[in-house]
Amino acid sequence: MNGELRSSSKDGGRSPSSSADQEALVDVPLSFELSGFEPLPNANRGGQAGPSAKWYHAAFHTITAVVGVGVLGLPYSFSYLGWVGGVFALVATLAASLYTAYLLSALHEEPDGTRHNRYVDLGRAILGDAWAKWLITPLQYSVMIGLAVAYLVTAGQSFQAVHNNRCNGHTENTADVDMDNCKRALTGWIILFGGIQLLLSQVKDFHSLWWVSLLGAAMSVMYSMIAFVASAVKGHNGVSFDKRSGSAVDRTFGTFNSFGTIMFAFGGQIVMPEIQLLQGFVLQIFAQPVFENVETLITEKQLWPSSRPRLMRAVVRSLYVALTTFVAICLPFFADLMGLIGAAGFTPMTFILPCIFWIKARKPQGIVFWVNIMIIVVYSLGGLLAAVGSIRQIVLHARTYNLFH
Numbered sequence: 001m002n003g004e005l006r007s008s009s010k011d012g013g014r015s016p017s018s019s020a021d022q023e024a025l026v027d028v029p030l031s032f033e034l035s036g037f038e039p040l041p042n043a044n045r046g047g048q049a050g051p052s053a054k055w056y057h058a059a060f061h062t063i064t065a066v067v068g069v070g071v072l073g074l075p076y077s078f079s080y081l082g083w084v085g086g087v088f089a090l091v092a093t094l095a096a097s098l099y100t101a102y103l104l105s106a107l108h109e110e111p112d113g114t115r116h117n118r119y120v121d122l123g124r125a126i127l128g129d130a131w132a133k134w135l136i137t138p139l140q141y142s143v144m145i146g147l148a149v150a151y152l153v154t155a156g157q158s159f160q161a162v163h164n165n166r167c168n169g170h171t172e173n174t175a176d177v178d179m180d181n182c183k184r185a186l187t188g189w190i191i192l193f194g195g196i197q198l199l200l201s202q203v204k205d206f207h208s209l210w211w212v213s214l215l216g217a218a219m220s221v222m223y224s225m226i227a228f229v230a231s232a233v234k235g236h237n238g239v240s241f242d243k244r245s246g247s248a249v250d251r252t253f254g255t256f257n258s259f260g261t262i263m264f265a266f267g268g269q270i271v272m273p274e275i276q277l278l279q280g281f282v283l284q285i286f287a288q289p290v291f292e293n294v295e296t297l298i299t300e301k302q303l304w305p306s307s308r309p310r311l312m313r314a315v316v317r318s319l320y321v322a323l324t325t326f327v328a329i330c331l332p333f334f335a336d337l338m339g340l341i342g343a344a345g346f347t348p349m350t351f352i353l354p355c356i357f358w359i360k361a362r363k364p365q366g367i368v369f370w371v372n373i374m375i376i377v378v379y380s381l382g383g384l385l386a387a388v389g390s391i392r393q394i395v396l397h398a399r400t401y402n403l404f405h
Helices: 002-011 019-023 055-066 069-108 119-127 129-163 179-200 210-234 248-264 282-300 309-330 334-362 366-399
Strands: none
Touching: 069 119, 069 210, 069 248, 069 334, 069 366, 119 129, 119 334, 129 179, 129 282, 129 309, 129 334, 179 282, 179 309, 248 334, 248 366, 282 309, 334 366
């Protein structure tokens, strides 16, 4: 059975085998290279590149990917949920996230040593090819593209804040500031960060740039500590701990949006199977699987001359960065985007699908079964409410936003 699946790894394991085969591993490690063009180092079955990163590289990446910009949106969520509701939602989501992370880790490697090296491979092996193709792949793509947009927005706002400390990224709270000037500046800062990403995206392999992940991990810890210390200090200077004011409708939908923002903060599982391999700047961490899959598809379909792989790589990655930068300019609503991405992408991939995988693959009984069912039901409902709230927030903010202004 395993031999059959491994022998089909040349086509990425896309062709379903028997139902029994779904329990086996599709042994295709993740690679950023264009298979079929160049010999790859550390190759294994199927000619794919094997893992070359060290364990501490994976540790750097784990911190960088998991302690992401979602942390910066938590104070915004607490302003709607309050301290009691916010702490409860945060702790409950943390517990659920740790549990589903355990499930993915347990399913990642089979007793015979074979591994599910991609989230989609894990889904394909357990649920079958159709579910992997029409559910998991679109979800993972939407999350990674959404993350690229969110990181472009927050990086642009960060550049803007450094340049002009009168702008804080939340335009509704800066009535005493020349907000027209701030809005105009934001577009330029997003474009600047997009240009930086355009250069980084052309790097073929991030395995050798482990120090970038180290820098990203250090920065993630630093801005988390800055946010914590600054909040503790400001808390003694007359800061209100009450919930946000406004109409009941605004507070309700803002609360729904906050659910998605909290779930966004616990979304590292979407790249957990790939974490042994991915390296680099955090936006590139989530962009590289998109690059690899698109480039592999173009290669397999022979849509580009095989003699010019580097030019194809440059075109694909440049177009991707340009499109995500354009979307970030059009929708620079950081908190709203986090809520929507958390609801539509992170919720199913972090909380719902791991439990479904576990039930399908291990068939748990008793309390374990009902714990998984409870997580599926609670986070399905929470994700739905968060999506509704986030879409409403985006629509409201878009009404008052002038494109390129």
